[in-house]
Structures are given as C-alpha cells and as structure tokens.
Amino acid sequence: MLERYLTAASTYAHWVDYQFILIAVLVGFWLIVAEAVMFWLIFKFRAKDGRPTQYITGEEKQQTRWITIPHFLVIVCDLVIIVPAILLWYNIKQVLPPADETVRVIAQQWAWSFQQAGPDGVLDTADDIRTVGELHVKVNTTYHFELRSRDVVHSFSIPAFRLKQDALPGRAITGWFRANRVGTYDIQCTQMCGVGHAMMAGRIIVETPQDHAAWLQRNASPAMAASAAVPEAAPEPPASHGAIVAEARP
Amino acid sequence: MSASAKPISNTRSGTGIPTARLITWWVIASEIVIFGGLLASYVMHRIGHPEWAEAASHTNFWAGAFNTLVLLTSSLCAVTAHKAADAHEGARAAKLLRITALGGLVFLCVKAFEWSSDIREGYVISSGGFWSFYYTLAGLHGLHVLAGMIIMLIVAADAAKNRELQRVECIGLYWHFVDIVWIFLFPLLYIAR
C-alpha cells in the first residue's frame, strides 16, 4: 500500500508496510463501524412528534453490555497490533544483524557527511572515503551506521528504506539497513535544525557491487581522499559548541 | 474596590477543608512537581557524573548546615504562630510570623555571603554542571523563601489586627514545605561528595 506512494528499497521497508496495512485494516474496520453506528443512531432517533425520549442511565448490566463487549474486542485488536509492532521495532532497532560494512554518518548544520572504509575495508584509517551529501552503498549488503551530530539535533531519515533515527550531539547511535534495490534515494533531515533545515538533503546511491567497487577505486586515490572528497561546502559549527569529538572538555 | 467583599463561594467548604487551606495544599502539590522535576534532573546527572563530587567539595558545608538550623527554627516560629492564631491571639501570631520572616532574612543573608565567596573563588553558574545545578536549585529555593517572607509580612499585618487569621496557618504550611525542600537540598548539595 505504501509502495504506491514511495518505493521500498530496504529489507525492512516491507515489514513496515505490512504493519501499516495491518493497522489500517483493523482500525479502519472499527472506524467505519463506529461512524456507521453513530450516523444510524442520529437518523433513527431524530426528533419526531409524539415519540418521547427514553430514560436510560447506562448503568445497568444489559445496557453496559453494549459498551463492554466492543470494548473487549478493541483490547483484542490492540493486542493484535502491539505484538507485531514491537516485534517490528525489535528487529529494526534492537537487533543488529552482523555488519558487512560500517559507515559513519555525521550531521551538522546543514549537511550530511559520511565516512566509510576505503579499499582496505577498515574504518578510521588513512584511506577512508569521506563524502558530503552523497552516500554510496552496495546493494544487498548489511550496513551498520554510526550516527553523530556536531551541533544540534538532526534526524537521519531515508524514506525509501523506512529508516529514521535522530542524531544527537554527544551521542553515537548505531543502526542498520540493508538496501535491496538499486537506485538513488533521498536522505532527509526530519528534525527542525535551524534555518537551513529544508536544505539539508542528501542522496543515498545504492549500487551493484561492480559499480560500487569502481566508485571506490575512483575515490580512493590519496589525492582525492585528501582534498576533493571533503569540500568546504559544509559550514563549520560555531566555535563554542559543536565539537562532538574534537575539542577537549573545559 | 468591589473585589474586597468576599464571594460566597470563598466561604463554602464542600470538602470540609476551608478554601484557603485547600488552595494551599494544591499550591504545595504543584510545587512538589516543580522542585521534583528539577531535583530528579539533578540527581540523575549527579549519579551519572561521579566526577562532579570534586566541585561539590568546594561548597560551604557549614553555611548549609547553619541555614538548615535557621529554617528549622523559623518553621518552629511559623507553627507556633499557627497555634497562636488558633487561640485568636492575632498580635502574638503576627509577632511570631515576623520572627519567622526574620529567619528567612537570615537565611538569605547567609546565602548571599556564601554565594559571594563562591563567586570570589571563581565558581559561577557557568563553571560546570554541578555549579549550574547548585545555583539553580538554591536560587529557585531562595526565591520561594523571599516570596514566603513577603506574603508572611502581609499576612502578619492583617493578623496583628485580628483579621484573616486562617491565613496564618496557610502561609505556615507553605513555609514548612520550603523548609522540607531545603532539608533535601542540604544533603544533596553540601554532603554528597
């Protein structure tokens, strides 16, 4: 259902969509029934001459039955919703499948920058590839991302992956995704982060392993790694705050 | 002004508790969550940051202990004023309330002395997490002391003329509450290291 509106490009995107449909069906049923009953009652008991109103307290057993029975059915529906919802949450946010690759995502006013391992396959070495605004990943590969923020609260959202996680200064938060469809998708910031909030867009480019390897080679040359891949486009965070990592504590 | 005539709603007592005391309890309840929110924030930070103990060791322990004594004693005066008011001895209640307010003044003077020596030593509100909480908690509490003193003097002025004696108890309740907050602030800010 959601895919009509937006591509699903990660493994758990479909899980989210199924849960969405499950809830839609259940609550939609109740909504329609409740609205129908309401309109029927309004019609049935419209004021008519010679038909007096009835005195019903709604406190006797055979009257409250009309409330308690649907009420328990609602509880059952709640259970049917909550159990898969928590399982879904558990599988997306609490269980991290083993990582094939790791990427560091750094949010700042108002850009996304990414750091991933270079040809040596290890993060935090000299040949790391740093990019701004563009994240290149391999299809069908489990990525862990480590999310940080340099200044204010941002939110790392890839709608096509059904992925969202706030980035907080002073915190490193780990999550995962596994893209399963080649293409270019949006990265949004979904938390108000200042004047440039609407400009804080990024792209995630899901590539075949071959394309990804070629991209890696293109960007792994020392010269590229040193200068071009980290342009000055991203504004520096204000001096007194910002530093998620660098400045020593006062 | 027409408002000086009390409405009948003020004189009714559906709960059996007079309106003045009833509203005092609700004010205290709302203050519990205000101080509670701040204290909870402080406690969780303090447990999370054992290194703040170093900063905490610079607080003036004896000033805190003396202030506790001052507040306990002023609470005694306040409750004695309540007793006097119950006996319809307005003048005596007023005198005791003024002594209570004097206790508040002593408390604030000690506080002023303490803070100025803290500041002279270079510990200001922005000197670190502990000091931020220290000044905020004690400052909010000090504001309540100040507000209590002002209301107390107004109540005392009425009580001296044997008017509105029920207010003596209410301001006393508030004062005891402020006292209780300090009873917890004292170990939290001065003893825990």
Add this chain to the structure above:
Amino acid sequence: MSEHAAPGIFERYFFSTDHKIIAMQYLFTGMGMAMIGGFFAYVFRMQLGFPNQNVPGYGIVTAGKYNALVTMHGSIMIFWVAMPVLIAAFGNFLIPLMVGCDDMAFPRINRLSYQIFLLSALVLLSSFLVKGGPFGGAWTAYPPLSASGAYNLTPVGATLWLVAVALEFVAFLLGGINFIVTTMNSRAPGMKMYDIPLVVWMIVLASVIFMASVGPLIAGAIMLLFDQTMSTGFYDPTRGGDPLLWQHLFWFFGHPEVYVVLLPAMGIVAEVIAVFARKKVFGYKTVLYTTWAVGFLSFVVWAHHQFVAGIDPRMANIFSVTTLLISVPITEMVFLYIATLYGGSIRLDTPMLWALAFIGEFMIGGVTGIFLGSSGTDIYLHDTYFVIAHFHYTFVPIAIIATFAGLTFWYPKMFGHMLNETLGKIHFWGTIVTFNVIFIPLFITGTAGDQRRVYSYAQFAEQARPALQHLRTTSTIALLFMLAFQFIFLFNFIWSFRHGKTAGANPWRSATLEWTVPSPPPHGNFAQLPTVYRGPYEYGLPGYADDFVPQNVPDLAISIAGETD
C-alpha cells in the same frame, strides 16, 4: 453581590474580578490569538501550496520566516488558543454557574491569572519586533538549537518565546488551581460528587493533570533559560548536560497537555449531546472512570513522541504498550457518547452538529494515532505529514469544533441573544467539509514521506513529484475556503450581540444550573443561591410533564413519600 456603586467601564471590563468578565477576556484574547495563528497557517500553507510566490498580505516566505511561522502557529494554537478558550474561558464562565455559586473561590487570583496570561501573549507577540525575529526552532524547542543563538539565529526571540511560555504556565497554574478549589469547596448544597456536570468535572480534571505535569517543564524551562542567557550547560553534551533531558521534560508535560485540552472539549460535547438528544449521558460514572484512567495513563506514555529521538530502544517498547493501553479508555469514552444517542429525540441545531462532528472527526484522529503509537510504524511515520494530519484531526476537533459547539451552545447564556441558525449551519458545513479536504491529502503526502517543518521540497527528489505537489495545493486551497468561512461566524457572532433573537433564561431547555438564571447572568449570578436535588442530565425522567428536570427542582413526589415513611 456587591453593594458598591457601579464601577467605571475601565474597572468593569479590565480590572473586574467577576468570573464572567474574566471568561470573556480569555475568550476574546483567545479568539484574537486564533486569528493570528490562523493567519500564520494561511501564510505557510500558501508557501507550501504555491512555492516561492508572493503571499498576498505577507510577501515572500523565506526559510527563516517559515520556521518562525510554523513555530508560532503551533505555540499560539496550543498555548494561547486551545488553553485559554477551552479551559480558561469555558472554565471561568461555567464553573461558578454550573456548581451554583456566585464567583470563583478566589476572584483576585483569577484576575491575576488573566493578567499574567495577557502579559505572556504580549511577550510572545513582542518577539516579532526584536532583532532576528521570533523563535523558529519548532514549538517543541529542542536544545541545543533552542539553547544557543549561534544555532537558531534568533537569540532574543528564543528567550522571549521561553519566557512567554513560562508565564503562560504560571497563569494556568493559578487559574487551574482556582477551578479545582472552587469545584471542590464551593458547590451548591446538595450537589454531590456525581451531580457535577461532566464539563466541570473535565475542566477540573484537566487542571489537575496540567498542574501535575507542568512542574518538570517549568524546571526545564528555567534550565533552558539559563542555557540561553547565562551560558550554563544543562543541555550541552560537551559540558556534561544532555539534550534528551529537555525532550523528556517537554513531553512529560506535552503529552498530558493533549488530554488537558481534550477533556474540556469532551465535557462540552457531553453537555451538548445530552441536551439535544434529550438523553441522560449513557453511563455518567463510567465516563468519569474512563476520564480518570486516561488522566493517569497520560503520565506514562510521553516518550512515544521520542521513539526515534535517540532514547534507549528498549524503553520504546514500554511506552508503546502504555500508548496502546490509553486507547482503551478513550475508545470507551467515545462509545459511551455514541450510546447516549440511543433512544433519544435528536434535534440537529448548530451546537449539536458541532458536537456530533467532534465525535466523528475525533475518531479519525484517534485511530490514526494507533499508527504512530505502535513503535514499529512510527519509525517511518515520525515527523512526517502523517503526524501533522493525525494531530490536526485531534486538535481541530478539540480546539475548533468543540469550541464552536460550546460557543454556539452557551452564546445565548453569555450574551442574552441567539445566534443566527442559518449562518451557523453554513459556517458549520463550510468548516467541516474544508477541514477534511485540508488534512486527508496530508495523510497521503505524509505516507509518501513528506517531512515536517520544511518550507520547500525542491531539494528532495522523491518529495518534489508533481503528484504530491497537487495534494499540497489542494490542501492549501481548502484552507483558504475554511478561513473564509470563519468570517461568517465572526459576522454572526458580532451581529447577534445586538440583533439576535432574545434568548430567555433557558432556550435549549437544559437541566443544568446555569440555565436557571437570566441570560446574561447578573453580577453575583443567582438571585437566590440554588440547592441541588439531582444529577445534571435528567431528561425524559418518567412521571414528569416536561422532558427535563432542572437540577434545582425538588422531587416533590418522592420527598413526600419519604416523609410518610
């Protein structure tokens, strides 16, 4: 009640301690703020519907201005419209009248409450005049964005916003505690706990919830104020603070706040439905029990606003369960309202239309909340337009629809004249239809991934699709119509002051106490203070000629029987 000479106009309308005057002050201030908030909605919806065009009456909407507009729209509509109108205006007007006393228990505290509230509104509006403009960091004001002028670029505006909100809290603490005390202590003789009309119950419970939940946020606001002005580091992680603390303190208040405004709306709707269906509210006590349950549960669900905010993911499970739990008493309450219609004799006058529309629309808001409360789907839907559509389907029924139900219902009591029914119905249908056309498209754009608080989707290829833009434009055009229909109400409201049909004491043939006094009620309300003999909803009581029995009418037949026993 006063034996003094009639006070001058200034004293009478600006420094009065009469609860009815204070209610009007709150009402008109709230309506004025609603116009400002509505104008902001118009401006930023125009930007979304017709990007980067000159907005008539405003100009070009830049990113910074957009942020300020949405922030102010949210803050104003919740704190300066829903709260003052639903709780303060109706509470002030109705509580003394409905519990049968002459005024609030503490009239001068009541006046002080309004004065502080007015000050808070002025402080907020003054932020439009300062350098940098008003605060633009969303009504949730998450630090560090809100804590530092270097980040939000509105250093003065951010502080003014915070001070205004804090003052507003103080005003409603004073007002709310006054409501609680008045209802507890000043009821007419004979009015037992279960004889209190539901709207009074609900306003009082809302005040209790407000009182118990706002404290930590007041503490949090002090900390944020010091972060802004004294360079403390309460929310600065580089100095031992934690930005999540504010989010928790904010939502610990922010979620109960939803129920703070919902409950008075539910109460108003209960009164209106009972009167126009000529029915006793179905299961009065059950309604109250569910209200208490909702009130308590509302304190343990707050972090569902923070599922993806960086809280520990294990905590999300607990809050997800409690969130779905709270749907149980709310559902029950709505069922009870619908059941009240059964066996009635329903007249569809304008107030009743609004009340029924409240139930019908609020149910949509309620069920869409399930999508967000279940943590799994919230990962995707959080901070999208789905959320916006969802909470507007709750807040518009609360703050607009229920308010209109209450205003049209009690207008005769407030001003002594009837509103025009034809204009009222045109206004009703115009508002309800356009309301749905505004927000149903937003459910779709939200499901398609539109994120909130973004003034332009040009940067986002998936969101910049024309299909989605058409939906946004539809929503904007519907908003223009909805706003236009409000002028009909405004005209009706002002015109009927003078020209409306004279109302009489009890035009709706209602059983509660406020209808036993003249319209508008004189100073002091009751010529002779009433005694209460029965519950508030005795409609169609067998053995009576009339189909309603007011609360203050003694039950002769049975009391005579009692004497002969």
Add this chain to the structure above:
Amino acid sequence: MARQAQPESHMQAEAHVHHPNYIKVWAILVALLMVSVLGSFSHIRPVVLFAAFGVAVIKAALVAKNFMHVTVEKGWVPYLLIVCLLFVVILFAGVAPDVMKHSGEHWNKPLANQPAQGAAAAKHE
C-alpha cells in the same frame, strides 16, 4: 433520584488540630541535623549516605507530620502529595535510562565515557 438537600453545612473549620509540643519536635529535628553533620565526617560511605538522606527523609516526615499536620488533614490530601511524588518518580524512571546512563542498547556518549581524555575521540575528525 431525589434526596433531601444538605443544610448549608460548611462552616469554616475552627482549630482543626491538636497542637503537640513544638519545641520538642524542633529539638528532635536539630538533633537529627547534628546526626547529618556528624555523619558527613565519617569515611564509611553508607554511613554518610544514611546520615544525609535517610535522616533527611525522617526530618521531612517529622515536619510534614507535626508542623504541617498532614496526617490530621482529610485522607486525600496526603494521597495527593504522594501521587505528585509518584509522578516525579515515574519521570525519573523514564528519563534516567537515557540521561543518567552513558551507554545503552546501540548508543553511547563518547564524551562522557572518556572523561579524562575527551580529546582521544578527536581522531574521528
């Protein structure tokens, strides 16, 4: 449904409490304060903590009972105050897992976890 109207029942209550010997209560409070003060010089942590916080709770209870007469007040008043305290406890329980702790499931606070060497994390830059 009908019932006899209650007579205008509610007089403002006169002296609703019996006044205990306040000097004695005060003396106990001062003695407890001494315990806190003396306890703080102990080097045994549990002793310090009890002398500080255990005694504070006792002192608060004494003030509430004897000066504020909470126990004489209508039953719901102490419950109201306790419920407000309960909400503070709920707040603490909901917030502490994030704010008090420095790491949790898939998250940590790099700065707080390396207090001595905040600069060590600088290698990420």
